[in-house]
């Protein structure tokens with residue numbers, strides 16, 4: 001039985017029938033790559049493998065959602081700087097421009113001996129090389145009183161899509177002078193500046209729409225990414241609005257009550273109007289199902305992002321324990337290109353080049369006040385290591401900050417093109 | 422070949438890669454007039470033109486660089502003129518492609534005109550509207566900095582360049598943006614001059630300085646070769 005590519009193009013009705021077959025036979029010579037997760041790492045990997053192998057490798061992308069909503073710029077949406085619809089990206093380009101088989105389904109298991117991926121609808125997809133880029137799931141019990149079942153009252157809004165829309169609606173519905181609370185995550189988590197950019201954007205929204213409102217940031221960490229830059233920005237733009245409770249003030253013993261809408265910090269009960277709980281994080285569930293994790297993450301080789309447990313599995317992005325790179329969309333995209341080169345080379349004999357990685361994360365503090373941090377990286381036996389870096393400085397000229405913000409808009413357009421077009 | 426390359430990197434490349442690029446057409450002054458619109462923010466040309474933010478551009482072709490009387494030029498341009506360098510069509514082309522790549526330190530804050538064809542139109546217009554300078558009849562050749570010339574000598578490994586370019590495409594789109602320009606199709610001389618300036622810090626930008634610092638000469642040659650032929 002051969003696979004008809006069209007049958008795999010998510011939109012077709014024939015899809016269900018072909019996938020319902022218990023097993024799709026591995027009866028072809030063309031090597032197969034299956035990519036699980038069509039986000040920053042997975043979409044990039046699928047696109048580069050299909051493009052660079054020019055038909056010599058069969059690429060299947062498994063992703064349950066028909067539209068990927070980026071987490072990045074979700075904060076700008078909260079602040080009113082970006083449209084919700086502009087956060088969404090479809091998979092049509094990957095299917096039609098690169099012949100990638102896009103299957104809209106969940107991967108629920110991996111049989112590493114048989115080299116097959118089990119899908120929620122019952123099908124089983126064989127692979128020669130498997131790429132897992134499932135992003136994050138939350139650590140259960142990380143914030144006392146909170147569980148995923150409470151996410152409609154206390155959203156995490158830390159995976160893209162409807163959760164972010166919900167959070168925005170809750171902020172818009174706050175009473176004048178109300179309180180927005182955030183419980184920030186412990187390390188390591190995706191997008192180290194993400195929670196603090198969110199605080200900035202919520203503060204911007206409230207200053208414009210609800211100027212007497214208060215922001216309560218409950219943070220289990222002593223320090224956080226770009227802290228000096230953020231605190232300088234908060235003082236300049238939102239003086240008196242934001243209170244950060246660190247471990248010295250009892251943030252380590254925090255408990256939330258979604259029904260009562262309270263946050264209890266070291267025994268003191270605060271009534272809040274919106275509570276954004278960003279729990280502790282771990283690799284997406286499928287990495288655990290594949291049995292390639294150690295602790296909360298999946299350890300990989302820094303040279304090609306292959307799993308340290310199974311060399312035929314590559315793990316990208318947030319789910320990977322790779323060393324020094326922050327868990328970011330930029331990092332996942334960078335890692336995917338190194339992995340794609342290694343995979344195409346292993347399957348077709350094309351040239352393999354040494355791993356090289358980079359990352360830049362922009363954050364917006366207020367209108368035309370952008371900051372950035374970035375680094376270049378290389379592989380070592382101990383993991384990915386930084387070789388050079390930069391960060392914005394306190395007191396930079398306003399036009400530099402404005403240019404930094406405009407660059408971030410260009411980056412957003414470029415990286416989403418690099419993933420989907 | 423050396424003479425041609427020194428004459429204009431962009432042109433040289435068009436010759437070297439004749440197989441992949443269409444031959445240059447002569448510039449059209451009418452199209453050049455339209456393209457000159459953004460220049461008018463700073464420059465006057467034609468009857469009654471005087472200095473404004475930038476010098477007037479009457480008689481610019483064949484005039485000594487940075488030498489128009491009554492205008493305070495940057496050291497970069499003034500020194501070039503003092504050394505006897507002249508605005509040839511070739512040097513104008515390179516200056517317009519990337520003012521501060523070609524003359525680091527120039528005060529003309531302008532990103533550059535990316536299309537070679539558009540630059541030809543502009544030169545044709547400046548010639549038509551402002552005339553040729555009577556003074557500088559001799560066409561002084563403009564030397565490429567030795568460091569850049571050395572990288573231009575390396576024959577770039579295109580597949581390696583393509584792999585390296587995947588770092589760049591996270592930020593640089595083919596269609597370009599407001600602050601991150603497209604770098605596809607840049608002439609190798611312009612590309613390498615730009616990257617060397619970022620690498621040695623003479624052109625400052627936190628991101629690009631960090632990107633460039635880890636690129637050796639082989640990498641720059643590979644990237645230049647790839648971007649020049651990439652479509």
Ligand SMILES: Cc1cc2nc3c(=O)[nH]c(=O)nc-3n(C[C@H](O)[C@H](O)[C@H](O)COP(=O)(O)OP(=O)(O)OC[C@H]3O[C@@H](n4cnc5c(N)ncnc54)[C@H](O)[C@@H]3O)c2cc1C
Nearest residue numbers: 037039040041071072107134135191317318327328329330
């Ligand atoms: C608020 C916020 C702001 C951020 N800002 C930035 C920023 O400015 N810059 C930046 O670089 N990064 C930013 N990030 C981080 C960035 O979003 C992530 O690091 C990045 O998306 C990780 O890529 P990934 O491929 O690992 O996972 P994701 O992009 O999350 O993709 C995972 C995909 O896998 C799918 N999936 C999961 N499980 C399965 C399964 N079992 N079967 C099939 N599919 C599955 C999911 O549906 C999802 O589409 C931000 C994150 C947040 C939350």
